[in-house]
Amino acid sequence: MTDDHALKERIAEELGAVRDRSLGLTTDVLDDAALTAQVSPLMSPLVWDLAHVGNYEELWLLRAAAGADALRPEIDGLYDAFEHPRAERPSLPLLPPREARAYIETVRARVLDTLDRARFDTPDPLTAGGFVYGMVVQHEHQHDETMLATHQLRAEGAALLEDGVPAAPGAPAPADEVLIPAGPFTMGVSDDPWAYDNERPGHIVDLPAYYLDVEPVSNAAYQAFIDDGGYDDPRWWDPRGWEWRHSSGKRAPAFWTREDGAWTRRRFGRVEPVPADEPVQHVCWYEADAYARWAGRRLPTEAEWEKAAAWDPESARSRRYPWGDAYEEGRANLGQRALRPSRAGAYAEGASAYGVRRMVGDVWEWTSSDFHGYPGFRTFPYKEYSEVFFGPEYKVLRGGSWATHPVAVRTTFRNWDYPIRRQIFTGFRTARDAR
């Protein structure tokens, strides 16, 4: 009971924090025309994301968990991600910004009412440990990151004027790569109350020894690949990547332009020199894969990524974050503290047991793995979160980015996207077999 009380306070705080963030990305910084505009066919209008998070909250916290009737059943279809692909959403009769805000506020007020009466010590897996509340908080943070990607795609001027302070570069890493010795580790998790179905169950995976980059691949390193003609040499590219290279005509990461022999990038409406010692960002899987082959290396599998990030060989258990089980400020560039990744050498205090740095935060990292359920996977609580995406067409991303909130990522968290996608805040690091 007292545990329930502490958890309720925590949930109320997290709900409030994520809502402040959503409003900061919408109402405070853009007018109604910008909120309803189609910035890119890849993205929803921002006002869709805003009402969608409220509708999702209503579905799960009011209807599913508390048994309430629908507030506005006629809008459910509009905000069902599976009924309307993103490109279609601008032409739907969406709630205008003012109504969308009023709707999500009403939902939230009722949720806080029902939270008072909620029980978390029940056998119902939906509410046990506050799972469904954690799912809703994480969902809104995921959409906030998506809204940041929409902001980044906007061509017309900066909307996000606050640029926080990323960590100063710290001590350079003692080596470029770390040897992860052969041996088993526990991949995924069975006893984390807010973990998604696709992170479960924890299971033993035995890996041969491998080397992994201590830091994500930097802009400078990626530029060397470009300068060496990497985009013109089919030897480095997966056949489907080579096709993408030609059909897209791309020759550099998204948002990069070459001006008078120097690379600049557009970041939230401002053009600035590409910083050499930040991780490369906005590359697709095919580009990451080609770079790795050019460098004589390869992308890590998702198991290799997770073992290096989470496993503590001394205690023979996984950590929820690379440095330990609790989130600690200052150990990773998470939570939109700055609108960009940090520089090489930063966050040495966030290293994993193996000494691998910046596994969590900065940039999502492409892995070589397709998105599949773990052995013993069971859908919970709905198959459209993960299961419908299992298969060879999606690649797994790990670790979260500077735009990911600490509640919405952990060493077991799995993200996924098509191998051609570049609008997300994605980079990578490379690996090689040890022998």
Ligand code: AVJ
């Ligand atoms: C986990 C980031 C792939 O944003 O597309 C959002 C999560 N699911 N709403 C996404 C999600 C339902 C999803 N990703």
Ligand code: FE
């Ligand atoms: Fe969603």
